[in-house]
Amino acid sequence: MASLQEKKRRWSLTQRQSTLLGAFLTPFLLMTAYFIYRQMAPFGSSSLLTVDLGQQYIDFFAYLRRALLHDPSSIFYSFANGLGGEMLGTWSYYLLSPLNWLLLLCPGATLTTGVFLLTVIKYGLAGLTFGWLLLKTTNQSGFKLVTLATAYALMGWSIANQLNIMWLDAAYLLPLIFYGLYLLMHTGKWRTYVVWLTLMLVVNYYMAYMICLFLILAFVWFAVDQFTNWRHFWGQTVKFALTSAASGLLAAFVLLPTWWSLSQSKAQYTVTTFKWKFEFFPPKMIAKFFMGAFNFDQMPDGTANLFIGALALLGSIFFFADKRIKLRSRITAGIITLFLALSLCVQPLDLLWHAGQFPVWYPYRFSFVVSFWLIWLAAQTLTDDFEPGWLAIAVATLLIVAGTAYVALNLKSFKFLQMNQVLLGLFFAVLALGLTTLPVKHHWIYPLAFFVIGITEVSANAFMSLNNISYVSQGEYGNYTNELQRLVNRVQKKDQGVYRIGKTFLRTKGDAFQTGYAGGGVFSSVLPKATPTFYGNIGSPDGDGFVEYSNGTLVTDSLLNMKYYFQQKQLSGALSGTSMLPASTNKADLADYQAVGQDQWATTYRNQYALPIGYAANQQILTLKNKTADPAQYQSNWLAALTGKVTDQHLYTAENFDQVTFQNIAQQSKITGAVLQRKNLLKPAKITLTFTPTTNDAYYLTFGSTVNSDNATFILNGKTLDQYKTYRNTIMVSAADHAKGKKQTLTIQLKKGSLWLDNFTLYQLNTAKFQRAVTQLKTQPWHLTKHSSRYFRGTITTKTADQVLNTSVPYSTGWHATVNGKRVKTYKTVGMFTAVKLPKGQSTVTLSYWPPLLNAGLLVSLVTLLGLTGGWYLTHRRHG
Template identity: 55%
Template structure:
């Protein structure tokens, strides 16, 4: 793989990188956070305000970052993370092959040169090629053979140490893939246990050891499993699938096409069939395993049953759902198919022994099966976008050549073994190159130029202002920019994002989804409430982006209300004079606020009114009419909001242009329903493309004018399809003066932060009345421990997401400190499990002696 990557000029050997899809849009920023936390800011290990508005990080560590290979990242700067990722990827490929080779050698299933063939097939299997970008999953491929070696040792010798140690390690490193490995390990144990138990007593003893070993491994890993369980309970498990049916997800024989060379392309990532490619020799070897009469019938029949279960899991919805922890995956389907590839390669390694010479009937049976598969795939070739006729021809020829290689009578000479290895290496390498050539990658300059701009701008702010605040850019490379740029922001993309975060952000008009939020659509009100003290904005010229490496995703005409404090080339940084502190006294109405509207501007106003206690603030935003609307090749409508626009002539472009002239210098905002996304319509403002994050599932708020009294504003919609639903398309005017009055009232009683880190905040506040409510924009979480003047208090959840306290008269010292729920219990269970495991191993040794 190193040679292929060098040929593709991947950094450090060229200007390309391995960054693509989630690796380039998500994981690389987590790797930057990994470096920052271990090298400079350890307080962010359990919690950070760089994750959206703030969030726990234990789930992030246990899913993305606990691989020991990640220590390599500490040797590289943020600027050179693409090079670090190259070495991570190459080393994990190598480690996967090494671990499988170790299994074959320790079990004596194979020896000498052929070991290289089987380990290469395992390391370069189709699943590995398709998922090399999901670096955090690859440790499971490395550790699986070691766990299986532990199972074999447990049954053969009664020793549990290897099994317990490696299973515990995988449970700690990546609980998600470990779950799939645990299911497969149970199946493998059944097969090997039934095949090798000498008598009933020995079988019972092996079963007892397996159960005890599994429980001890889980107990040892409790230090991460229990806090992770809590993390998942407030994030990913909130989306657990409850609507499923007993059905096949596709016609099962379609998966057979994945055994042909190059059976992967980009379209297979979001929704495809399982990645099963393991090479011709391995497929044939697995088939021959079931035809070898020198094996126990029980071994073959149980093996066949397990193969059937695995095959059924690859197409039958309930089993597929089970393997994925009752959650259908978003992108990368059939993530567990690596265990199927392991199983098939393992069967092939057992079958293709040097002394094995297939009989004529065996050759006929296998040839017949292959002929049927080839015929089916060839006749249905148009259904497989990843295959063409040349691939089919090559795949068929490889099957023929592999059959001839296996049929040779004498397999012991070194030149036969060398040919066997070379055949596998050539085929597996060809599949990797064919598949990966279809994937595009981020170039190193694209990554480094943006990273340099973001780091420079954020560092200039944070080095000058050491207080507690949030900041946001109007441009974005990824939703995890705050993690790589090291600033408290409002955006994130993480599978372990607390569900309350996208719920709140969607309610106030920000783009959100299951696992992501982006703070790209702020208003004067939300900027103030969320303490967005600084905004970094890229200037545009002539409607085009000034820097191709910087993608503007936000339109903020209301930045004229803020003070520009620095201009570095194309980037201007603004200070928000209306940013409220992280904590301030508010009206007690906030404690009982519930969201009863789907209109984000109304919810913002209701939230503000509950904080100020002023009922008039519920009308901060008022709906406005456009002065004039021009329809071009679009059927005219009298009522715009909710209207369905239709082109008059389907061939010609369809446009609708809105004009209005503000009569005040207030800020004007436009709401856009989830149907008005980039794939349906393009929007221009005053002749320039409207900078906006392209996808959203709830109604968003877009700022289109501010301080433009008497200046005509032109908004144009360009239909991309024959019809367009103007969902929640409404113009609103914010009462700037009333907003400022409310802001001054809330800012009059701040909590002054005296010390802060990512997981601790200490502040002082003076309360003049007998009872008051301290409102904070710290996201509520059970892990927050709060004291007032040294006494523990129970915080309250407000607006479904934030933390508030009830305070009495006087000057108070408030301390917030975060500690992951269930971590102490996990530590206790892990320590006890280690002690029990050590005692068991000691007892077993004494008993054997």
């Protein structure tokens, strides 16, 4: 028979396992139940896709599946990434979570089920790891531990950032890293700390950066708490620095190539000037401690998400009055808490936590470490033997009353809150205050009451907060994705060459990632700055983190190898005017292309003018400098440099409108650059412009950044003009083609008091001249014999020694070229693409891609791993 001591050990182990299981299952089941209630796929017609999760991340998840299962060559480089781009930066920011392997089980439109699983599992893991931390480092257990773990897993930050699914890895890894630091400071054992911090650096460097800053603060607290003498302190400091550096070196195989990627993208937007000022009135943060203090408007520009529940918040306040804890530790914790609070409202500190860049949406992304810190303080204090003094109770009561009164009296300033939420928050605060100040805490009902109150409040917060958010329906995502996939598959089955595909409809800018083709759009935080600059030059929409090839012309379609186009059909009958493929552009010049296929929803066109991925061109392209802000002239200069013919610089001709009529707008003698003023602000105002093409050439309109749908409605020939909304530079809009003798009417209806017709011009393309130029460039193609996402090999014949191999492969130092087996230099053309100088005659040319600094990173990581392993082995052998 087992001894009594062994039975107690087994019972204790079972209790711990049950507690940890509860810490995982409670947030897991709560969020699963809520999502089922909201009918999220696979349990209904909705999905978890919303905002960036639906517009960006889901496309990267589809790419991950395709890269791992079908196209490993695209792991390092993908032509679905805008016009083409490196992928390690994308992997390290979005895709390296170990849980993402679950997505391999979810093909096609069922990818939303994978997102569902990822989300609830990450909530559960956050509860599990925080529960593990409390079990190892505090006197918490049972229902109270599960309650605090759930408060952490479902804190306001995790609920508000549920859609930023790649950030949620930080929530479950932070407690493990913190426990590693605890072991390092208390026992000197370093492996736990190094392993988990390294994993965090690999999984998401961005969140890891914030955790590293927090670890410095945590180290300071541990060092003060454990202080015995200065020698011991400096020894701990050195050990903390060395082990932290070791984690960085172990993760170098990801961090170094990622650093290179960032140097081409996000790092170029770093803020270098700032002011020491409050970003808002600091007491406004108090409102975020109430349940349901979140809505859509808080995403782009709100205060930090700080909700942790009344029990944890009160516990963190009582920590500073807990005489069981050393005074120096409480003072240090107070200083750290003040620093964290200031970081949430002081501009330079906010910038510090975000690596020198103001977040575009989702402000105060580091607030999860603030919530972690407060709940950690609470967990140390809210033990069964805690008895707060009357002064502590009075101060806590005063803070609750003052905070509630401030929010209630200024409720109009907090549009995400209603009075019933404030009253509910006060109700739970009173319950929490009564519960935490009870003199007797050993009765079995106490931890149960703690659990019921705590779980009810955090559940209500999740329910209220997420009810303010709308989601993409499963049908909207699935139907669109399935149709686009069918269109892509048909083209790729017939044509296995190298080409890009354009389209006149859009669900997301990452559609090419979603369905696996070389496209022209992307939305990514690691988009190289050169790409949006180029798009702005050619007249297509761009932003700091996105490009969308919705405004291609015959010229750019040809030069960018846009060989196929998909155009949505408008349904007839009862569904007239609708399509499950939402239009994103007006493309009249498709009349120049050949229809090669169609189904119920779309027509496929082949562009006979599309140039190959590489061809022989004049060396003038190597020295072409952009000296114009006019996209029509830019395109002409680009093509002329390739052909070497000055006459090709005059592809486009500005045309006058035949007639212009004004309604409730003062007469204007010149349209381009005119400011249209509404005469009577209460009456509609519009301008109607007409022109009748005298040839079958393509006609384009240019719209400056002010000529957009926010300021006016555009109607072309009786139909609202389809156009992607967001653009900051002049765009080119296809207005007419093969329309000789047919009157074209454009009506502009003002939405505001005035409209500046910035860069508003009508252009006619000399189609014959364009065709001659394309024919010339097509005579000397790069005949590819082998190709993949990161490798091209083929032959090309040049007629003269002053020609280059011009490609539409975006330039990068990662691309390496050989000509006839010899390594040669690559050149950047139009600030965007890759070219190689060629000798006269036939040459065999290869282009291959390898991520910059990846080899160096692998070497550093390997040497560090060998060093740490060897050191650990020698140490254990010496003591063995």
